[in-house]
Amino acid sequence: MAKIMDRLLLFIYSISIGVISVIAILLLSGAVPYEVTPVQEQRLFLTGIIIAGILLLMSIRFFYISVRRDRSNLNSIDQRTDFGEIQISVETIENLCLKAASRVRGVKDLKSRIKVSQAGLDIAIRAVVDGEESIPQLTTEVQKQVHDFVEDTTGIPVASVSVYIANVVQAPSFKSRVE
Incomplete structure:
Protein backbone atom coordinates (compact mmCIF):
# COMPACT_ATOMS: atom_id res chain seq x y z
CA MET A 1 0.00 0.00 0.00
CA ARG A 69 17.85 0.87 2.51
CA ASP A 70 14.96 -1.31 1.42
CA ARG A 71 15.34 -4.84 2.76
CA SER A 72 12.73 -6.28 0.40
CA ASN A 73 14.81 -5.42 -2.68
CA LEU A 74 17.90 -7.28 -1.54
CA ASN A 75 18.46 -10.28 -3.78
CA SER A 76 19.14 -12.74 -1.02
CA ILE A 77 17.40 -15.31 1.13
CA ASP A 78 17.83 -14.77 4.84
CA GLN A 79 17.98 -17.55 7.41
CA ARG A 80 18.38 -17.38 11.14
CA THR A 81 20.39 -19.99 13.03
CA ASP A 82 21.44 -20.41 16.65
CA PHE A 83 24.71 -18.63 15.84
CA GLY A 84 23.35 -15.69 13.83
CA GLU A 85 21.96 -14.73 10.49
CA ILE A 86 22.84 -16.22 7.09
CA GLN A 87 22.21 -14.52 3.75
CA ILE A 88 22.50 -16.48 0.52
CA SER A 89 22.25 -14.53 -2.70
CA VAL A 90 19.77 -15.59 -5.34
CA GLU A 91 22.66 -15.68 -7.82
CA THR A 92 24.41 -18.27 -5.64
CA ILE A 93 21.32 -20.47 -5.63
CA GLU A 94 20.97 -20.09 -9.41
CA ASN A 95 24.58 -21.24 -9.82
CA LEU A 96 23.96 -24.21 -7.52
CA CYS A 97 20.96 -25.16 -9.67
CA LEU A 98 23.07 -25.00 -12.82
CA LYS A 99 25.80 -27.08 -11.18
CA ALA A 100 23.31 -29.78 -10.16
CA ALA A 101 21.52 -29.85 -13.50
CA SER A 102 24.77 -30.03 -15.47
CA ARG A 103 25.57 -33.33 -13.75
CA VAL A 104 22.73 -34.98 -15.68
CA ARG A 105 23.99 -36.55 -18.89
CA GLY A 106 22.36 -35.23 -22.06
CA VAL A 107 21.52 -31.74 -20.78
CA LYS A 108 23.19 -28.68 -22.28
CA ASP A 109 22.87 -24.87 -22.39
CA LEU A 110 21.28 -24.43 -18.96
CA LYS A 111 19.68 -21.34 -17.47
CA SER A 112 17.93 -21.01 -14.13
CA ARG A 113 15.55 -18.59 -12.45
CA ILE A 114 14.59 -18.49 -8.77
CA LYS A 115 11.42 -17.18 -7.15
CA VAL A 116 10.99 -17.11 -3.41
CA SER A 117 7.57 -18.10 -2.09
CA GLN A 118 6.11 -18.93 1.32
CA ALA A 119 6.47 -22.66 0.62
CA GLY A 120 10.14 -22.34 -0.36
CA LEU A 121 12.05 -21.81 -3.56
CA ASP A 122 10.38 -22.12 -6.94
CA ILE A 123 13.13 -23.04 -9.38
CA ALA A 124 12.75 -22.86 -13.15
CA ILE A 125 15.37 -24.56 -15.31
CA ARG A 126 15.64 -23.96 -19.07
CA ALA A 127 17.65 -26.55 -20.93
CA VAL A 128 18.58 -27.89 -24.34
CA VAL A 129 18.86 -31.67 -24.60
CA ASP A 130 20.83 -33.87 -26.96
CA GLY A 131 17.82 -36.03 -27.91
CA GLU A 132 19.58 -39.29 -27.13
CA GLU A 133 17.79 -39.85 -23.81
CA SER A 134 14.10 -40.04 -22.95
CA ILE A 135 12.97 -36.46 -22.26
CA PRO A 136 10.56 -37.40 -19.41
CA GLN A 137 13.28 -39.41 -17.67
CA LEU A 138 15.81 -36.66 -18.29
CA THR A 139 13.59 -33.91 -16.86
CA THR A 140 12.70 -36.03 -13.84
CA GLU A 141 16.39 -36.61 -13.17
CA VAL A 142 17.13 -32.87 -13.51
CA GLN A 143 14.28 -32.06 -11.10
CA LYS A 144 15.49 -34.60 -8.55
CA GLN A 145 19.16 -33.55 -8.81
CA VAL A 146 18.39 -29.83 -8.49
CA HIS A 147 15.85 -30.31 -5.67
CA ASP A 148 18.11 -32.52 -3.57
CA PHE A 149 21.33 -30.59 -4.21
CA VAL A 150 19.87 -27.15 -3.42
CA GLU A 151 18.08 -28.35 -0.27
CA ASP A 152 21.15 -30.24 0.99
CA THR A 153 23.59 -27.44 0.19
CA THR A 154 21.62 -24.41 1.38
CA GLY A 155 19.13 -25.84 3.88
CA ILE A 156 16.37 -23.83 2.17
CA PRO A 157 13.25 -25.84 1.29
CA VAL A 158 12.54 -26.20 -2.43
CA ALA A 159 8.84 -26.01 -3.24
CA SER A 160 9.08 -26.90 -6.93
CA VAL A 161 11.50 -27.42 -9.78
CA SER A 162 10.08 -26.91 -13.23
CA VAL A 163 12.07 -27.83 -16.32
CA TYR A 164 11.52 -26.29 -19.73
CA ILE A 165 13.13 -28.06 -22.66
CA ALA A 166 13.83 -25.30 -25.16
CA ASN A 167 15.30 -27.36 -27.98
CA VAL A 168 17.07 -30.51 -29.06
CA VAL A 169 20.66 -30.20 -30.22
CA GLN A 170 21.45 -31.96 -33.46
CA ALA A 171 24.58 -34.04 -33.12
CA PRO A 172 27.12 -33.09 -35.76
CA SER A 173 27.41 -35.79 -38.39
CA PHE A 174 30.91 -36.74 -39.43
CA LYS A 175 31.57 -38.28 -42.77
CA SER A 176 34.46 -40.62 -42.90
CA ARG A 177 36.96 -39.58 -45.44
CA VAL A 178 38.93 -42.16 -47.30
CA GLU A 179 42.17 -41.14 -48.96
Missing part, protein backbone atom coordinates in the same frame (compact mmCIF):
# COMPACT_ATOMS: atom_id res chain seq x y z
CA ALA A 2 2.87 2.37 0.77
CA LYS A 3 4.37 1.80 -2.68
CA ILE A 4 1.08 2.69 -4.36
CA MET A 5 0.82 5.84 -2.27
CA ASP A 6 4.41 6.79 -3.08
CA ARG A 7 3.76 6.29 -6.79
CA LEU A 8 0.63 8.43 -6.61
CA LEU A 9 2.52 11.16 -4.74
CA LEU A 10 5.36 11.02 -7.26
CA PHE A 11 2.85 11.34 -10.12
CA ILE A 12 1.16 14.35 -8.48
CA TYR A 13 4.56 15.88 -7.72
CA SER A 14 5.73 15.47 -11.31
CA ILE A 15 2.54 16.98 -12.73
CA SER A 16 2.70 19.88 -10.26
CA ILE A 17 6.31 20.71 -11.07
CA GLY A 18 5.52 20.50 -14.79
CA VAL A 19 2.50 22.82 -14.54
CA ILE A 20 4.38 25.32 -12.36
CA SER A 21 7.31 25.30 -14.81
CA VAL A 22 5.05 25.96 -17.81
CA ILE A 23 3.24 28.79 -16.01
CA ALA A 24 6.54 30.35 -14.91
CA ILE A 25 7.94 30.17 -18.45
CA LEU A 26 4.81 31.74 -19.94
CA LEU A 27 4.66 34.55 -17.36
CA LEU A 28 8.38 35.33 -17.38
CA SER A 29 8.65 35.31 -21.17
CA GLY A 30 5.76 37.73 -21.50
CA ALA A 31 3.71 35.33 -23.61
CA VAL A 32 0.82 35.80 -21.16
CA PRO A 33 0.29 39.38 -20.00
CA TYR A 34 -0.88 39.80 -16.41
CA GLU A 35 -1.91 42.54 -14.03
CA VAL A 36 -2.39 41.95 -10.33
CA THR A 37 -4.24 44.04 -7.75
CA PRO A 38 -2.89 44.22 -4.18
CA VAL A 39 -5.64 41.85 -2.91
CA GLN A 40 -4.92 39.34 -5.68
CA GLU A 41 -1.22 39.69 -4.99
CA GLN A 42 -1.77 38.77 -1.34
CA ARG A 43 -3.86 35.69 -2.32
CA LEU A 44 -1.27 34.62 -4.90
CA PHE A 45 1.48 35.01 -2.32
CA LEU A 46 -0.41 32.85 0.23
CA THR A 47 -1.29 30.22 -2.41
CA GLY A 48 2.33 30.16 -3.59
CA ILE A 49 3.61 29.58 -0.03
CA ILE A 50 1.13 26.72 0.52
CA ILE A 51 2.02 25.04 -2.80
CA ALA A 52 5.75 25.50 -2.14
CA GLY A 53 5.33 23.96 1.34
CA ILE A 54 3.48 20.93 -0.03
CA LEU A 55 6.08 20.43 -2.76
CA LEU A 56 8.87 20.76 -0.18
CA LEU A 57 7.30 18.04 1.99
CA MET A 58 6.89 15.77 -1.04
CA SER A 59 10.53 16.43 -2.00
CA ILE A 60 11.69 15.43 1.48
CA ARG A 61 9.61 12.23 1.27
CA PHE A 62 11.10 11.29 -2.11
CA PHE A 63 14.61 12.08 -0.88
CA TYR A 64 14.04 9.77 2.10
CA ILE A 65 12.77 7.00 -0.19
CA SER A 66 15.80 7.33 -2.46
CA VAL A 67 18.38 7.02 0.34
CA ARG A 68 16.79 4.47 2.66
